[in-house]
Amino acid sequence: MFTEAQLYSPVTQGADGDVMVHLSDEHPGVHDPEYRTRRNAIAALALDYRPGGPVPQIDYTEEEQGVWRIVSAELARKRERYASREVIEAAERLGLPGDHIPQLDEVTSKLFPRTGFRYAPAAGLVPLREFFGSFSERIFHSTQYIRHHSAPLYTPEPDAVHEILGHANQLASPRFAAIYETVGAAVNRLTTDRALKFLADVFWFSMEFGVVREHGEIRCYGAGLLSSFGEIEEFREATLRPLDIREMGTAVYDITHYQPILYCAESIAEIEDVVGGFFTTVDDEVVAELTGQPV
Numbered sequence: 306m307f308t309e310a311q312l313y314s315p316v317t318q319g320a321d322g323d324v325m326v327h328l329s330d331e332h333p334g335v336h337d338p339e340y341r342t343r344r345n346a347i348a349a350l351a352l353d354y355r356p357g358g359p360v361p362q363i364d365y366t367e368e369e370q371g372v373w374r375i376v377s378a379e380l381a382r383k384r385e386r387y388a389s390r391e392v393i394e395a396a397e398r399l400g401l402p403g404d405h406i407p408q409l410d411e412v413t414s415k416l417f418p419r420t421g422f423r424y425a426p427a428a429g430l431v432p433l434r435e436f437f438g439s440f441s442e443r444i445f446h447s448t449q450y451i452r453h454h455s456a457p458l459y460t461p462e463p464d465a466v467h468e469i470l471g472h473a474n475q476l477a478s479p480r481f482a483a484i485y486e487t488v489g490a491a492v493n494r495l496t497t498d499r500a501l502k503f504l505a506d507v508f509w510f511s512m513e514f515g516v517v518r519e520h521g522e523i524r525c526y527g528a529g530l531l532s533s534f535g536e537i538e539e540f541r542e543a544t545l546r547p548l549d550i551r552e553m554g555t556a557v558y559d560i561t562h563y564q565p566i567l568y569c570a571e572s573i574a575e576i577e578d579v580v581g582g583f584f585t586t587v588d589d590e591v592v593a594e595l596t597g598q599p600v
């Protein structure tokens with residue numbers, strides 16, 4: 306998922322237990338009653354989930370499977386052309402299906418033997434501390450709904466395509482999975498919301514929107530880019546800056562548009578050193594020092 310709350314459709318549960326997903330007026334599925342009923346039902350299943358219990362199985366419709374087939378094929382082609390070698394090889398080893406939406410259990414069965422990560426259901430936004438914190442146990446919270454069939458290559462909110470084709474393909478790399486785990490441990494050391502936001506922003510500009518130079522070409526490794534049909538082509542137009550934790554943690558950005566500024570590493574090893582190194586050592590004092598503001 307993305308950790309930016311405004312990207313998610315709010316999910317509420319009434320006193321009668323009815324679960325409702327509130328789609329924005331611009332959402333392609335907002336005027337489709339069947340889609341809305343479906344979204345409510347999928348969110349309700351995630352809300353009923355208890356850790357350790359069975360992961361909800363979604364009986365995806367043929368229409369939904371069709372959306373997956375289209376976007377999965379398109380992103381596979383683009384991944385080959387624009388993604389970092391580290392991700393391409395991880396995705397090949399993971400072997401996610403292109404002909405159907407994998408259940409979260411299926412994702413786990415492929416991912417766990419590679420890097421020990423398991424997928425757990427999320428109805429929508431998971432609180433930052435819980436979302437990042439669960440990385441320390443190698444758990445990834447994932448939504449299960451899929452975008453509306455009228456626009457298979459577009460979604461205003463993170464859906465199964467983002468969670469699985471973006472994050473799982475990235476998490477299949479032991480090097481990236483190790484960085485996620487350090488994020489989980491870091492969150493448990495941070496006590497202030499400001500420090501947590503700083504960490505979330507560094508995560509945004511690395512594991513969601515990070516790019517890396519490979520053989521003179523800019524390639525992406527961030528899950529947000531890997532799962533965006535449009536942005537995966539456009540990121541080469543962005544202004545590139547070298548990795549700089551202070552800048553990444555304090556940059557002001559608009560999450561609803563393509564990112565105009567991206568942070569480019571010179572190698573995966575540099576991501577591990579600079580970004581991974583930050584996650585490994587960060588605490589409230591480190592953030593206070595970087596931002597020049599007291600804890």
Ligand SMILES: [Fe+2]
Pocket residue numbers: 306307308463467472513528529
């Ligand atoms: Fe995400």
